[in-house]
Amino acid sequence: MDFSLTKEQELFLQMIREFAEKEVKPIAAEIDEEERFPMETVEKMAKLGLMGIPIPVEYGGAGANSQLYSIAVEELSRVCATTGIIVSAHTSLCAAPIYEFGTEEQKRKYLPKIASGQWLGAFGLTEPNAGTDAAGQQTTAVDMGDHWLLTGSKIFITNAAYANLYIIIAMTDRSLATKGISAFIVESTSPGFSVGKKEKKLGIRGSATCELIMENCIVPKENLLGQIGKGFGIAMKTLDGGRIGVASQALGIAQGAMDETVKYVKERKQFGRSIGQFQNTQFQLADMDTKIEAARWLVRLAAYKKDMKQPYSIDAARAKLFASETAMEMTVKAVQFHGGYGYTREYPVERMMRDAKITEIYEGTSEVQRMVISAGLLK
Amino acid sequence: MNIVVCIKQVPDTTEIRLNPETGTMIREGVPSIMNPDDKSGLEAALQLKYKYGAHITVITMGPAQADKVLREAYAMGVDRAILLTDRKFAGADTLATSNALAGALRMLDFDLIITGRQAIDGDTAQVGPQIAEHLDLPQVSYVEGLQYDGQKLFTIKKSTEEGYQIVEVEAPCLITILSSANSPRYMSVNGIVNAYKREVEIWRFENINIDEHKLGLKGSPTRVFKSFTKGAKIAGQLYEVEAVEAADIIIEKLKEKFIING
Numbered sequence: 245m246d247f248s249l250t251k252e253q254e255l256f257l258q259m260i261r262e263f264a265e266k267e268v269k270p271i272a273a274e275i276d277e278e279e280r281f282p283m284e285t286v287e288k289m290a291k292l293g294l295m296g297i298p299i300p301v302e303y304g305g306a307g308a309n310s311q312l313y314s315i316a317v318e319e320l321s322r323v324c325a326t327t328g329i330i331v332s333a334h335t336s337l338c339a340a341p342i343y344e345f346g347t348e349e350q351k352r353k354y355l356p357k358i359a360s361g362q363w364l365g366a367f368g369l370t371e372p373n374a375g376t377d378a379a380g381q382q383t384t385a386v387d388m389g390d391h392w393l394l395t396g397s398k399i400f401i402t403n404a405a406y407a408n409l410y411i412i413i414a415m416t417d418r419s420l421a422t423k424g425i426s427a428f429i430v431e432s433t434s435p436g437f438s439v440g441k442k443e444k445k446l447g448i449r450g451s452a453t454c455e456l457i458m459e460n461c462i463v464p465k466e467n468l469l470g471q472i473g474k475g476f477g478i479a480m481k482t483l484d485g486g487r488i489g490v491a492s493q494a495l496g497i498a499q500g501a502m503d504e505t506v507k508y509v510k511e512r513k514q515f516g517r518s519i520g521q522f523q524n525t526q527f528q529l530a531d532m533d534t535k536i537e538a539a540r541w542l543v544r545l546a547a548y549k550k551d552m553k554q555p556y557s558i559d560a561a562r563a564k565l566f567a568s569e570t571a572m573e574m575t576v577k578a579v580q581f582h583g584g585y586g587y588t589r590e591y592p593v594e595r596m597m598r599d600a601k602i603t604e605i606y607e608g609t610s611e612v613q614r615m616v617i618s619a620g621l622l623k
Numbered sequence: 624m625n626i627v628v629c630i631k632q633v634p635d636t637t638e639i640r641l642n643p644e645t646g647t648m649i650r651e652g653v654p655s656i657m658n659p660d661d662k663s664g665l666e667a668a669l670q671l672k673y674k675y676g677a678h679i680t681v682i683t684m685g686p687a688q689a690d691k692v693l694r695e696a697y698a699m700g701v702d703r704a705i706l707l708t709d710r711k712f713a714g715a716d717t718l719a720t721s722n723a724l725a726g727a728l729r730m731l732d733f734d735l736i737i738t739g740r741q742a743i744d745g746d747t748a749q750v751g752p753q754i755a756e757h758l759d760l761p762q763v764s765y766v767e768g769l770q771y772d773g774q775k776l777f778t779i780k781k782s783t784e785e786g787y788q789i790v791e792v793e794a795p796c797l798i799t800i801l802s803s804a805n806s807p808r809y810m811s812v813n814g815i816v817n818a819y820k821r822e823v824e825i826w827r828f829e830n831i832n833i834d835e836h837k838l839g840l841k842g843s844p845t846r847v848f849k850s851f852t853k854g855a856k857i858a859g860q861l862y863e864v865e866a867v868e869a870a871d872i873i874i875e876k877l878k879e880k881f882i883i884n885g
Contacts, residue, residue, distance in 0.1 A: 262809065292811050293812030307813055
């Protein structure tokens, strides 16, 4: 067993940290405050290959793997969770399912645009009445002979409004329940497709989260992703991969909060000494550091298993459950350590605390992760 | 066009430890980076490559671990990387270093040689100019910017203490570049993935045709008498005053030290 980073991973870490520090961190507070989607960062990331890390070079990607991808999302989220989820939703929820379930023709048509970052991708599963109960899809897709007709709406869609391509889950035969669900590749310019209201959120405020509306939306016949009736499985497998992304995001948020806290407790003086000199601080920091490191290895293991083509669904659920709850706990502690200053927007920890909460909710709530993990135990 | 960029791996920190006997730096255990001026030199070469087409070779002289900066150069987009490494090169001052590098450069085709102005560990700014002298090449140092006519002529903005000079120089030539000349690109993800799959050529003493006595410690006329960590000269004075009064105090002190007239 070797737990050390490879030379490539070390080189990548050097690059992504420098990129995060110089290009992402300086605008993190601003995009949060203004609820502004950082398109300029997406363009910079596209140039470096960060929008298609695990996609093979022949399809326009960087030809790396899930581990480098996970490190990227972690390091970006360490300074800006919004940027982390833009990459994660784009890569795990749009590029990955096309790569894994698409026909050769679909891969040739869409992946070069997506993996190069020329196009931004998104994923539409959630509906007003289909959250954790994702099988309760109301959106329908009707076979019109030479095309599909999609009708319905999706909510809370990350990257929406800026995305050019969407993976849309819809019901093709309600009588078959989950076996009547199919997946589609839908271009944003499709007739009948539009983006609805933008959500006002607690955290990840730079990320565009919107409603999608499909009114007799025409989708070409060949844009069915995978086989008809296999959409539910595609969505669940896609979310398995997405959980590695969100777990990496949560890990990054936790680490970012830790970095800020360590810096602060060394500087902040009360009762004549730095608050880092109090044993209460030291013991809490030790516990925080230990949890973050535990989260890190759960995330690394899930990414490793995905790269090794081993089953990783439970590993991803564990990683996401633990990393997201760790992120929430660490950011609350970070704010507490910062006291009154931490509650202000002068310091980044309040933003990190607001950003952390969503990691316990999207791409499967913590409760869903517990269902996945326990189902593995009790089968 | 063939461009050779000379780069150096340098310690990433001001916390440099010195060997008290030889007065040379202990490199082990100190994080290392590509020297900032050299990185800008590499960026200048890459910009020429993507605008006019060029083959870029990077060369570094150093211990085995200097391999890492060559991998970084690959990940940024260079075509060939050479590590000049041999025990006979160890302990070199600027003269012995430039002898070794010039020896290697004679084995290569080049229209343009780029070096950084100076390395952050030694701060001598000597190696680039010395290489040009050994190779009898025209040189322009302290380069802030350059333009190329696509044929043979470089128009160069050269930084001086007074301002700038615009000079023209024909290939083949050598320039030493400042880190302020450009913002070096990041390594690309695919570049990183392939960096360790590519070959770094190892060149040793036998590969360059240079007299052993001109290399390494033997070929280094520089003698270090003493190395020490520079301490703070005197404790600073602290004034807790309003801004206007603070400005007056600063002006007074600057006059006292004849830094400004008045």
